[in-house]
Amino acid sequence: MAASQRKISQIPAFLLAAFLLFFATQLYFHHAHNKLSNYIYRSLKTPLDAQFYRAVSFGSEQLLSYLLLIRVQLHDNQKGQHVSYSHLDYETLSNWLMTLYNMNPASDYPAFLASRVYSNVQDEKKIRKMVNLIEALFNKNPQQHWRRMTEACLLLKHQLHDLPAALKIAEQIANLPATIKMPFWARDMRLILLDELNRLESAQILISSMLQSGEIKDNDELRFLRDRLLKIQQNLSKNKQN
Amino acid sequence: MFSQTIALFRYQLLGIINGRIIILLLMICSVAFLASQFVAQLAIINSENIALATMADFLRYSLVLLLIISLSYQISQDYELSQFERLLAMPLSRLQYVLAQFLVLVVLAFVLSMPLFLLIMLLSNTSVAMYWALATFMELMLVGQFTLLAIISLEKLPLAVIFSIALYLLAKSVSLIDLILSRSAPFYDEEGSFQLIQFLFSGIHYVLPDSSYFALNNVFFEPVNYVDLLSTQFISVMVYSIFIQSVILIDFYRKEFN
Numbered sequence: 001m002a003a004s005q006r007k008i009s010q011i012p013a014f015l016l017a018a019f020l021l022f023f024a025t026q027l028y029f030h031h032a033h034n035k036l037s038n039y040i041y042r043s044l045k046t047p048l049d050a051q052f053y054r055a056v057s058f059g060s061e062q063l064l065s066y067l068l069l070i071r072v073q074l075h076d077n078q079k080g081q082h083v084s085y086s087h088l089d090y091e092t093l094s095n096w097l098m099t100l101y102n103m104n105p106a107s108d109y110p111a112f113l114a115s116r117v118y119s120n121v122q123d124e125k126k127i128r129k130m131v132n133l134i135e136a137l138f139n140k141n142p143q144q145h146w147r148r149m150t151e152a153c154l155l156l157k158h159q160l161h162d163l164p165a166a167l168k169i170a171e172q173i174a175n176l177p178a179t180i181k182m183p184f185w186a187r188d189m190r191l192i193l194l195d196e197l198n199r200l201e202s203a204q205i206l207i208s209s210m211l212q213s214g215e216i217k218d219n220d221e222l223r224f225l226r227d228r229l230l231k232i233q234q235n236l237s238k239n240k241q242n
Numbered sequence: 243m244f245s246q247t248i249a250l251f252r253y254q255l256l257g258i259i260n261g262r263i264i265i266l267l268l269m270i271c272s273v274a275f276l277a278s279q280f281v282a283q284l285a286i287i288n289s290e291n292i293a294l295a296t297m298a299d300f301l302r303y304s305l306v307l308l309l310i311i312s313l314s315y316q317i318s319q320d321y322e323l324s325q326f327e328r329l330l331a332m333p334l335s336r337l338q339y340v341l342a343q344f345l346v347l348v349v350l351a352f353v354l355s356m357p358l359f360l361l362i363m364l365l366s367n368t369s370v371a372m373y374w375a376l377a378t379f380m381e382l383m384l385v386g387q388f389t390l391l392a393i394i395s396l397e398k399l400p401l402a403v404i405f406s407i408a409l410y411l412l413a414k415s416v417s418l419i420d421l422i423l424s425r426s427a428p429f430y431d432e433e434g435s436f437q438l439i440q441f442l443f444s445g446i447h448y449v450l451p452d453s454s455y456f457a458l459n460n461v462f463f464e465p466v467n468y469v470d471l472l473s474t475q476f477i478s479v480m481v482y483s484i485f486i487q488s489v490i491l492i493d494f495y496r497k498e499f500n
Contacts, residue, residue: 059458062462063292063296063463070285220285224286
């Protein structure tokens, strides 16, 4: 049987006063804390060992690796504000991407983020960090990462204006043994690099070739590349009209 | 004997499968679906597989929790309302009670796995859905037997729920504990207490399920042989179930009801 309730007036006054005081303190504390933490940028924490993440995944290591990648990817959105990539610590970011690749070597997501997302920054050192990461991933598994290496070539040529470095990477792709299956255009990246094409033209050739090769199976990536190609084509036609 | 067991099973089943559990199940499925679609929006590539795997794991852990609570509640009521005393006054053996509870567990695990199968089949293909539903069914059977053991031994609902969850998490954390011990070994290898812990854990290893007893979420990302995985899990769960059932029976037969 439920106990009936007494009137509020029967509660000792000091208890009510204490309640009001603590309630006001809680409201003030929450408000002040929120105000203070509003503008603090939290930097990316150093990742732990891939083996640790694998052990805490309870057998869902591939899912956990993707969820951690999404968490890293969302790091540039803090408290509803977008933080520019130039604020990110690329050394830590690179460690995260490598750790999550080690956790799930079948995944192309870390290399994709390096070549397509985090390379969109106006900082030479940061772009080089991403290119180095792509190169390291390529050395681990050339069959899986040759596409990202071709993208790294264009990054080096058009964003860093470092043709010799781009040619070196193209040479690494060309020197791959015949057992590594990839289309001819990828082995001939040097020709694309040496051609007098601008950034948009090179990107158009690369993306069209990738789409035509049938190597890309993921629907999201196909959509992403088609959108990118459309934008490039629009920009090219605008340039021509001008 | 068989008809009595079936009658007891039907009586117990009515108490556990009701409208409340169906509504809860529908709510869990809806939340899992919404959460997975949210994750899919965040992923740039491979979003379909990530969403499916997220939903599958969310449902797996929610269903395990639901099963533990439902079973523990049902049997704790038998203790609280002195049902055991009444049942044992009838010509019923304790073996029949355990058998009836096992049958209830089979039906409950099946009912919980069905929406999982339907949801994954709608979003993916039949073979993945079939694998995940069967593997989760076996995982639920395993956890359900932990719960039966816990509630029959400990009698109280909160204790049984905490014990079952702890045992489940311990079984899932085997690789983490292994990693901690292997990383600590270079620093504490000489110490007696560390050697004792290592010895104890290697002993516990033998009576705890490992990853082969549970549904493998990686199937959503890579092609695997479902038959191989399911047969390995089936054999492991079967052998372990016989062992757990014997522990439950010994414990139950030792209990004194006044």
